[in-house]
Amino acid sequence: MIRSRLYILLIGVFVIGAGTLILPLGGTATAITAEEMLADPLLETRARNLSQKLRCLVCQNQSIDDSDADLAKDLRREVRAQLVQGKTDEAILSDLRAKYGDFVLLAPPMAKNTMALWLAPIGFLLLGIGITLGVRRRTTIPSPSPISHADRAQIETLKQNHKKASKHDQPWP
Amino acid sequence: MSRFRPTFFIPIIAFLGLVIIGGLALQGTLSGSRNPNQLPSVLIGKPAPDVPLPLLKNSRAELALDAYRGQPLLVNFFASWCAPCRAEAPALEHLSNQISIIGIAYKDRPQDTLQFLEQYGNPFVAIGRDDDGRAGMAWGVYGVPETYLIDPSGQIKWRHAGPLTRDVITTQLLAKLAEMQ
Numbered sequence: 001m002i003r004s005r006l007y008i009l010l011i012g013v014f015v016i017g018a019g020t021l022i023l024p025l026g027g028t029a030t031a032i033t034a035e036e037m038l039a040d041p042l043l044e045t046r047a048r049n050l051s052q053k054l055r056c057l058v059c060q061n062q063s064i065d066d067s068d069a070d071l072a073k074d075l076r077r078e079v080r081a082q083l084v085q086g087k088t089d090e091a092i093l094s095d096l097r098a099k100y101g102d103f104v105l106l107a108p109p110m111a112k113n114t115m116a117l118w119l120a121p122i123g124f125l126l127l128g129i130g131i132t133l134g135v136r137r138r139t140t141i142p143s144p145s146p147i148s149h150a151d152r153a154q155i156e157t158l159k160q161n162h163k164k165a166s167k168h169d170q171p172w173p
Numbered sequence: 174m175s176r177f178r179p180t181f182f183i184p185i186i187a188f189l190g191l192v193i194i195g196g197l198a199l200q201g202t203l204s205g206s207r208n209p210n211q212l213p214s215v216l217i218g219k220p221a222p223d224v225p226l227p228l229l230k231n232s233r234a235e236l237a238l239d240a241y242r243g244q245p246l247l248v249n250f251f252a253s254w255c256a257p258c259r260a261e262a263p264a265l266e267h268l269s270n271q272i273s274i275i276g277i278a279y280k281d282r283p284q285d286t287l288q289f290l291e292q293y294g295n296p297f298v299a300i301g302r303d304d305d306g307r308a309g310m311a312w313g314v315y316g317v318p319e320t321y322l323i324d325p326s327g328q329i330k331w332r333h334a335g336p337l338t339r340d341v342i343t344t345q346l347l348a349k350l351a352e353m354q
Contacts, residue, residue: 100215
């Protein structure tokens with residue numbers, strides 16, 4: 001019973017995890033307009049990919065790909081202008097980082113001061129697993145001890161007595 | 174007490190931890206030392222970006238920040254379409270007695286900028302035009318008004334996003350300025 005509940009919990013975690021991975025790929029909402037797009041489909045794909053990694057600093061919880069803010073539009077144009085110049089994706093990201101700081105990246109870079117941020121989820125997951133296992137162990141119902149020979153003999157005599165008694169019973173009218 | 178298991182206290186301790194973190198953040202917000210809307214500038218301590226800009230009143234000439242080396246300088250990004258810029262106009266007017274202020278008209282039409290200056294006063298020693306916002310990007314501007322304090326060697330020492338209020342000027346700007354002199 002407890003084991004199956006744990007499995008259901010695990011399946012739920014996997015479903016939610018898979019959902020959060022798939023949703024951004026399937027998301028179609030974007031603020032980009034047709035005239036912003038680059039003619040070269042390869043560069044445009046790179047531009048879209050970069051835009052999804054960059055934060056709109058006005059709205060702060062949207063990427064510049066999602067945001068309608070003026071600054072997001074300017075940043076999208078800047079990313080495309082730098083792509084046309086032949087800059088690499090890394091060079092463009094580091095250029096914007098030099099102007100706006102780490103905050104412009106939606107995924108903060110792994111560094112000494114962001115280590116806690118990156119490792120905390122793993123820590124919480126391990127803590128959760130630990131607590132779950134601890135609680136599970138404590139609530140496991142001890143399996144009943146096997147029936148002794150004396151008990152078995154007593155059951156047999158009770159069964160015999162019951163049979164005898166039922167033979168003498170009057171049938172229902 | 175012995176009837177409580179040690180695990181009974183885990184949620185309580187976790188909750189108290191959250192209360193302490195939230196309390197510290199709230200205290201920081203109320204005392205003004207923490208403002209989530211103020212993004213820290215990464216340009217503090219770095220030389221001011223050198224983006225050539227046409228002057229508002231003579232678009233053939235360029236705004237050269239280098240010409241103002243040797244003195245503290247205030248660079249203010251503003252626009253006629255920005256309401257807080259109107260609100261901070263008197264503060265800039267007042268500050269212009271103490272420090273040279275460079276204005277950069279951010280994504281504005283020149284005729285609108287000129288009309289704005291006529292209406293709200295012109296505290297600037299020079300005004301550059303950032304028509305497409307690319308200079309703003311180089312400075313890390315994410316909204317107007319934004320104000321930068323530059324030291325005599327041309328390094329950015331302080332940045333404020335949003336209008337300059339009396340409190341910001343007295344507790345931050347003038348203190349930084351005093352450090353320089």
